[in-house]
Amino acid sequence: MSALSALRYRFNSLTQTLTAINQSLNPHTQSSILVPISILSSHYSSKQQSNDRNEDKNDVVSLFNRDPTSPPRLFVVQPRLRPDTFLQAKLNEALCLANSLEEQREGYFETDFFDKALPPHVVVQNPILRSSRARADTYFGPGTVETIKCHLYASESKGEVDAVFVNSILSGVQQRNLERAWGKPVLDRVGLIIEIFNAHAHTKEAKLQSELAALIYKKSRLVRVRGPDGRHTFGTTGEAEVVSARGRGSGGRGFISGAGETELQLQRRRILERRNHLLSQIEEVRRTRALQRAARKRHGGFQNKGLATVAVVGYTNAGKSTLVSALSESELYSDSRLFATLDPRLKSVILPSGRKVLFSDTVGFISDLPVQLVEAFHATLEEVVEADLLVHVIDCTAPNLEEHRTTVLQVLQQIGVSEEKLRSMIEVWNKIDYEEGEMGADDSVDDGGASSWPVDEDDNASEVSSELEDDRGNSNSSLVMESSKEDYEETIENMQENYSDGWLLSEDDQEKVGDHWLKSLDEQRGETLNNLGIELQSQAAQHGPHVKISAITGVGLQELLELIDEKLKTQDETLKAQNVVERGFFDRKWRPSRTDDAGMAVEQ
Numbered sequence: 001m002s003a004l005s006a007l008r009y010r011f012n013s014l015t016q017t018l019t020a021i022n023q024s025l026n027p028h029t030q031s032s033i034l035v036p037i038s039i040l041s042s043h044y045s046s047k048q049q050s051n052d053r054n055e056d057k058n059d060v061v062s063l064f065n066r067d068p069t070s071p072p073r074l075f076v077v078q079p080r081l082r083p084d085t086f087l088q089a090k091l092n093e094a095l096c097l098a099n100s101l102e103e104q105r106e107g108y109f110e111t112d113f114f115d116k117a118l119p120p121h122v123v124v125q126n127p128i129l130r131s132s133r134a135r136a137d138t139y140f141g142p143g144t145v146e147t148i149k150c151h152l153y154a155s156e157s158k159g160e161v162d163a164v165f166v167n168s169i170l171s172g173v174q175q176r177n178l179e180r181a182w183g184k185p186v187l188d189r190v191g192l193i194i195e196i197f198n199a200h201a202h203t204k205e206a207k208l209q210s211e212l213a214a215l216i217y218k219k220s221r222l223v224r225v226r227g228p229d230g231r232h233t234f235g236t237t238g239e240a241e242v243v244s245a246r247g248r249g250s251g252g253r254g255f256i257s258g259a260g261e262t263e264l265q266l267q268r269r270r271i272l273e274r275r276n277h278l279l280s281q282i283e284e285v286r287r288t289r290a291l292q293r294a295a296r297k298r299h300g301g302f303q304n305k306g307l308a309t310v311a312v313v314g315y316t317n318a319g320k321s322t323l324v325s326a327l328s329e330s331e332l333y334s335d336s337r338l339f340a341t342l343d344p345r346l347k348s349v350i351l352p353s354g355r356k357v358l359f360s361d362t363v364g365f366i367s368d369l370p371v372q373l374v375e376a377f378h379a380t381l382e383e384v385v386e387a388d389l390l391v392h393v394i395d396c397t398a399p400n401l402e403e404h405r406t407t408v409l410q411v412l413q414q415i416g417v418s419e420e421k422l423r424s425m426i427e428v429w430n431k432i433d434y435e436e437g438e439m440g441a442d443d444s445v446d447d448g449g450a451s452s453w454p455v456d457e458d459d460n461a462s463e464v465s466s467e468l469e470d471d472r473g474n475s476n477s478s479l480v481m482e483s484s485k486e487d488y489e490e491t492i493e494n495m496q497e498n499y500s501d502g503w504l505l506s507e508d509d510q511e512k513v514g515d516h517w518l519k520s521l522d523e524q525r526g527e528t529l530n531n532l533g534i535e536l537q538s539q540a541a542q543h544g545p546h547v548k549i550s551a552i553t554g555v556g557l558q559e560l561l562e563l564i565d566e567k568l569k570t571q572d573e574t575l576k577a578q579n580v581v582e583r584g585f586f587d588r589k590w591r592p593s594r595t596d597d598a599g600m601a602v603e604q
């Protein structure tokens with residue numbers, strides 16, 4: 001109940017201002033960016049990129065050709081999920097993601113997040129729920145593609161849409177075909193998250209890493225398909241393979257020799273060159289960070305043991321930055337936009353025992369966090385891996401809190417946080433003021449059904465409300481007509497077998513994503529840690545949160561600091577004991593025994 005109220009509270013704030021935002025849209029800007037340009041297109045260089053970014057970067061950062069001076073208007077397509085509360089949570093996240101894509105101007109966002117309008121959105125039949133497999137060519141079935149097109153055109157007639165955001169993972173071919181069908185750039189979940197990272201990055205480190213993630217993503221999207229005329233084409237505009245002179249008759253071998261470079265090869269080469277350049281710069285960042293960490297461990301701190309670091313981790317928007325600000329009495333940037341923080345920031349805090357420690361605020365996680373981002377943000381995430389203690393902040397108002405927790409545990413395992421650290425991690429339930437305040441204020445949300453969805457004044461937003469209603473009863477809605485009777489009869493248990501980390505992938509996609517992880521992970525360790533993850537989850541389920549806090553009101557913060565103090569003290573004692581044992585072992589091993597001495601003497 002409390003979580004639904006939280007959603008209602010947030011979305012009512014968002015929807016109230018839809019009209020104002022729509023009015024502020026500039027028709028001129030809109031027409032200039034409504035050109036459908038695929039991320040697969042060879043025209044990936046955006047001439048409209050921000051002047052703030054250097055020209056070199058303009059060529060590769062943006063995944064679609066958008067105007068960075070005003071936030072793009074995205075049309076959100078949410079595949080249906082069950083149960084409805086889960087659908088609502090995912091739709092809520094999708095809308096927040098869509099509204100989070102915005103560049104800062106002089107360090108600030110132009111609009112307050114809560115003043116932003118809800119983006120136009122539609123819930124559609126989920127191909128995976130229906131046939132357990134998405135279509136290889138268009139992901140959705142032809143009926144759903146048409147339905148979305150109708151809704152899209154209806155929104156567009158109001159001048160609202162720059163691109164379509166499908167809150168799922170699409171293959172390059174699916175994305176491209178949907179772009180053709182809808183005549184708009186299409187972003188899938190991975191693409192949008194990477195785009196947000198690029199838009200929010202403003203330090204050198206974050207920019208380098210976000211750009212690298214975008215490049216890795218783009219590289220995976222470079223596909224060659226057969227065009228309508230039967231020839232192989234590249235890009236949405238269907239240009240034939242273009243050859244550059246490179247490789248023609250010089251140095252190439254076999255078939256490549258003398259043929260020149262195809263468009264695909266040219267794009268790959270450009271991406272690889274840029275990637276290598278970025279990797280070398282990121283390596284420098286990593287080296288600097290490692291040196292700084294070593295210096296912190298050597299100097300200062302408690303009894304000359306160096307400064308301990310406490311990394312604050314959690315799902316995006318959980319309140320990590322607000323918490324670190326409150327504990328350190330500083331002003332870290334916090335915002336309701338997702339991925340407000342991209343760079344680790346360190347703040348010193350004095351614990352109740354008088355011990356000084358460093359708190360590190362870092363990038364938040366999200367379900368289906370693109371692997372490209374995890375790979376690219378290695379330097380930043382190392383701060384988490386190397387921390388002495390982890391504090392996991394959970395937004396207790398999130399209806400899918402359990403999924404958030406699992407996601408964070410999985411990412412921590414994937415980036416290589418030790419089993420020991422995961423076991424000693426402190427779990428903090430933040431935003432309890434929601435429960436105490438707004439939650440109790442509105443009893444109407446207790447029905448647990450469609451009425452808990454925010455009542456929107458806007459036509460676009462209310463579409464979903466009616467759909468959710470329709471899904472339970474009879475409806476004339478074209479969207480609901482696509483649902484089969486069997487869909488309704490499937491149990492939640494059956495549905496959950498289809499969920500991957502609370503998220504839906506086609507079987508192909510699952511294989512692809514799985515492969516990717518396998519490449520970057522130590523398999524055996526992964527298995528052990530997965531078991532640990534389950535164990536940690538069940539522990540948490542049994543014992544509840546370690547501490548309940550409100551980073552905003554300050555409730556529970558003292559208790560949290562005391563717990564951190566205690567944990568670090570226990571760790572110190574364990575380390576000390578280990579050192580004693582190790583030294584004893586060392587001594588025994590290397591000091592020659594009396595008998596050995598005698599033997600040696602005899603031999604000599």
Ligand SMILES: Nc1nc2c(ncn2[C@@H]2O[C@H](COP(=O)(O)OP(=O)(O)OP(=O)(O)O)[C@@H](O)[C@H]2O)c(=O)[nH]1
Nearest residue numbers: 316317318319320321322334335339340341364551
């Ligand atoms: N009511 C309430 N709101 C909170 C609390 N803590 C944080 N928030 C709000 O939650 C939103 C997100 O807070 P942040 O501190 O930016 O969250 P974050 O985890 O750092 O988010 P990212 O950096 O985007 O991953 C902001 O609007 C905060 O004002 C809390 O204890 N109570």
Ligand SMILES: [Mg+2]
Nearest residue numbers: 320321340341
């Ligand atoms: Mg933050």
